[in-house]
Amino acid sequence: MGTPSLRTKLIADTDLGAGNVLAKLHEHGVSPDEPAITFDVDVDGHPAWTALTLGALSDRVAARAAWLRERGIGRRDPVAIYVTSAADCFLNYLALTWLGAIPALMNGNMPGDVAVEFVRRLRVVGAIVDDVHRPHLAGQDLAGQGSEPPLLFDAADMGGGDPAQAPPHYRHHADDPVAVTHSSGTTRMPTPVVHSHSSLFAAIRAIRLTEPRSHEPVRHMSALPAAHAAGIITLNQALCNRYELLCLSAQGGPFGNNGSAVLDAIERWRPTGVFGFAVTWAELAALDLAGRDLDSVRVWFNTGDCAHEAHVRRLIAVGSHPTWTSQGMVTVPGSRFTDGIGSTEMGHSAFQITHRQSTDRYDRCVGKPYAFAEVALLDLETGEQVPDGQVGHVGLKSPTLALGYWNDSVNTFRTRLGGYYLTGDLMYRDEQGYYYHVDRAVDAVELGGGEWLYTALAEERVLARCPDVRDCTVVARRVGDEVVTEVLLMLARGADPDVDRTGVVREAIGGAAGRTVRSAPVVNEDDIVLGPTGKVRKFLMRQRHLAAVGQSG
Structure with missing residues (x-):
């Protein structure tokens, strides 16, 4: 019987967790x-x-x-x-x-x-x-x-x-707190979230130490904010898998130079995989990727918000991947994009889907849950699960879940229902077991008659159907008994800012939600309010927009 591999030893070490990876690597003879x-x-x-x-x-x-x-x-x-x-x-x-x-x-x-x-x-x-x-x-x-x-x-x-x-x-004991990270602060004050020794390592033990190893050297580059739970997980999984890892301090977008810093780092360091948030991919997709040397990239890893199809397609068109042919292994153009919606409180993405140039499952499909995650779509009034095809609130049971909110037991327990943690997301599941994210619960707007405006889904559809729009933000408000929606557009380079796109945008969103669209003005990046991690602060966007409407009225 051969000597156990390092990964086998680490999986079997029940004392290993997010708080002692360095010590354990030395203990196991690295x-x-x-x-x-x-x-x-x-x-x-x-x-x-x-x-x-x-x-x-x-x-x-x-x-x-x-x-x-x-x-x-x-x-x-x-x-x-x-x-x-x-x-x-x-x-x-x-x-x-x-x-x-x-x-x-x-x-x-x-x-x-x-x-x-x-x-x-x-x-x-x-x-x-x-x-x-x-x-x-x-x-x-x-x-x-x-x-x-x-x-x-x-x-x-x-x-x-x-x-x-x-x-x-x-x-460390498994339940010892090893880190406090914070939410994106989309409403203003970030919420401190406390993670345990075991919870922040659970996904690494369950999937990252058991997945097949690449036949070629792995060089991962993290464009994630280091202060995020995903940054810590990426660090520890690279250490345990003995992958090379580059950690960037500036991630592009609101952090750096509109994504060019990330592209510069890719060309310089030649990673095979790149980790980032959805905002990173939006910034990269706005640049001339064909003019950059990105062939080293095999896969893009997303977490946080679900990535938009329009941005994913730009990224998988570049990079490269190995494939078997009659002449043996060759490298061909095109990369993969692994989407994993998650949140600080979830500790690790609960869902995963991989996009390639040959696949076509989008419209905010987040794939299927990992084996370690139990997901329920709940009706908050009854606590019961909703049927397939109906939108429900996401409830999660997972060993990756954070312990709760630091110094805030009220909100810690408020986010629990029937043994599930309520992530604050709205999704539906199709008959094949795939999940589709439509919005954050705080951003969805009820239109009456069983109809809803899901802002994230509306943005997804605008971007997918309007190629001259590189990003957008949906802002809705009530005027009397009606919901009035403005879709703020950021245009791709070369697009005509004087064209009225309201009709096209309304058609792209479709249905009752589309009929609420009053205008689709072109805006600058400075008009979009972002939180520390680059997420759009829709709450403040609504407040600012209402104030502007009040002043103009």
Whole structure:
């Protein structure tokens, strides 16, 4: 009988979880000289764009753990991380979990006033900041109710700790909290979500360590915000699978240079797979992809919002993939797009579908649930499941689910029904078992007579049928007893902004929802309100639009 593989050992190790991956890799004999993670910034003198070995990564994490321990940080201490670079985010996440502390990761794009209130609600004992974010917190009243003011730690100083002085790695229990991340903050204040040692690793154990390995070297590039749960999962699954991983600090769109930063990184680093949110693909699809060298990409991985067909088709037209022919294995044009709708609270996508150039299942189809996820579409009035073809509220039972909301038991329990976590999404299931996402429950608008306007589905259909529109946002409001909808259009390059597209847009949406469309004005990117993770803040868009209508009226 042969020696068990590393992945077999990791799957069998019941103590392994999101809080101790580095320690377990060393325990199971992985060479410290193997490449681990590449960052796009220098790390304590180690040059950017050059892989840190597993040993060097552990050394840099141990230095930070020792530095924090000297300043009194230990088991169960919540510490905020409010930084710019993926390196500062991940190295400090790993250092805090080394100590058994609880890192609270904050998206670096969170506005300063929001960050102050967020930190206050967290009631942290300390906050790790860089030069960009220190001014937002310094001098502010950050003490939550009944708590002491947190200490501010400078991320640039922490690599100066002595790795030899790091204490033994904390031994986590499955239910121990290992991270607080936050929602996208589409209504204004992001919600802190707490993940456990087991929940944030459950999908890696269930699927990522058991799926077939590629016959060629795997190089993944993450354009996900490092402070998101998906960023942590991507880091840990790459470490456990011994894949090369590049973590970007700027993801394009609202974070960087309209997607060009992501394309530049692809051309420079030559990844085989790219991780991102839907906003990333929207930004990439707006660029001239044919003029860029993207042949290395085999697959695009999406999580968060469901990706739009119009953007997916642009991406799978580029890249390449290997295929068997009578002449053997050859590489041919075209890539895959794996769509996995998810949320911070879900911990990991519960659904998966893969698009290729030869497939044609769209209209916001999110595929079928993973084996580890139990999904129910519920009627909130009765708590019963709705039949196939009828839209229901998504209820989820999964080992990946977060423990709840940090310091907020009211909303933790409010999102539970009949043993299910209510994701806030609306979907229907077809007779073949495929699920289709139509909207977020807070964005759907009842039209009467059993008819609804589903804003996400409307946007999907506009983009699929209007090739000169690269992105759009549906904003609906009530005028008396009627619903009036404006569809804000962002045009593709070269499209005529003076053309009235209202009729085409109305027809694309169709039915009762289409009949509510009053206008389809062309807007600039600055007119779209985005949250820290790049999601459109429809709540604020509605408020702004109502205010503008009131002023004009």
